[in-house]
Every structure is written in structure tokens, then in C-alpha cells.
Amino acid sequence: NPIKFENTLSNKDFSHLVASSLEIKKVKASYFDDANIIMMVELNATNTNLKSFFIEGIQKQGIENLKGDFNASSAFYYAILPLSKTNFEFSYFNKDSKKLENINLKLKISDDEISTQSDLNPVNKDLNIYKQYTLWFLAILFGALFVWRKNYIILALAVVCFALS
Incomplete structure (x- = not known):
């Protein structure tokens, strides 16, 4: 056939x-x-x-x-x-x-907007807020250590933490 x-x-x-x-x-x-x-x-x-x-x-x-x-x-x-x-x-x-x-x-x-399309690039906001608070805390801590020790490496760490937040 x-x-x-x-x-x-x-x-x-x-x-x-x-x-x-x-x-x-x-x-x-x-x-x-x-x-x-x-x-x-x-x-x-x-x-x-x-x-x-x-x-x-x-x-x-x-x-x-x-x-x-x-x-x-x-x-x-x-x-x-x-x-x-x-x-x-x-x-x-x-x-x-x-x-x-x-x-x-x-x-x-x-x-x-369709509710499922309202945020095409979703971000986990809870995790980001904790990350931001931690980086601010570290920036303040390194800033205080710089005032006490006068070490520019500590100042650089404070600036980096602040910039990342």
C-alpha cells in the first residue's frame, strides 16, 4: 500500500x-x-x-x-x-x-496591565531591605572605626559598604 x-x-x-x-x-x-x-x-x-x-x-x-x-x-x-x-x-x-x-x-x-505582567522584573524586596540595612550598619561601624583608628583601609570599607547599599 x-x-x-x-x-x-x-x-x-x-x-x-x-x-x-x-x-x-x-x-x-x-x-x-x-x-x-x-x-x-x-x-x-x-x-x-x-x-x-x-x-x-x-x-x-x-x-x-x-x-x-x-x-x-x-x-x-x-x-x-x-x-x-x-x-x-x-x-x-x-x-x-x-x-x-x-x-x-x-x-x-x-x-x-495584566496583574501577572505588572512587574516583569520581580525583585525579592524583603531580602533587599535586609541587605541594605546590613550594609548601612557596616558602613556606620567602619566609619566609627576610622574615626578611632585613622586607618584609610577602614574608611575605604565604609565607603564601599555605603556605595553597595
């Missing part, structure tokens, strides 16, 4: 997904920096591996918060896009209809 195959037209926006169905639940776009936006798309799919969602030509993209299995899954797709982008197009192969399905999403930039 020879394997039957059919050539399909290539599509530069192909998402590398073969699925029975793909549903877009939500689309959100926000400013990322002065030149780019970040787009989040909530995907629901059946009979596919959402981890393989990838579009050529996008520098930074990925799948997050994947839930479910091959039979039914959901995930969030993110992509960093140029600020000039007003819509997002991609396609996937629907294995039930045996056709390439095109999806076109309008990107509307919202100014409100």
Missing part, C-alpha cells in the same frame, strides 16, 4: 499545528517597550500538541500555561511584535476538513 500525499501551498504564517479544532478564546495586546507590543492569545484545541505552535519570522514567542493533553488542551501563546502591527494572521491544518484554516486577529492595544 503506497502512502498517498498531497502537496499544499506553503504559507509563511503557518503555525505548525495539525488539529481537529482550534479556538481563540481571548486576545490581548499591550505595550512592551517603545518599539514593540506583547500579544497574548488564549488557545483551546483538540487532537493536537499546542507546544508545537510556532510562526516563522517572530523573534520572541512561546507557549505558556499549557493544560490538558493531546485530546483537549488549552494554552497561552505570546509574541513580541512591532508596534506598527495592527493584526495577527496565522494558519493551521484542520485534519478533519483536510484544509489549511486561516485565522486573522485584530490587535487592539490596551493600556491596562
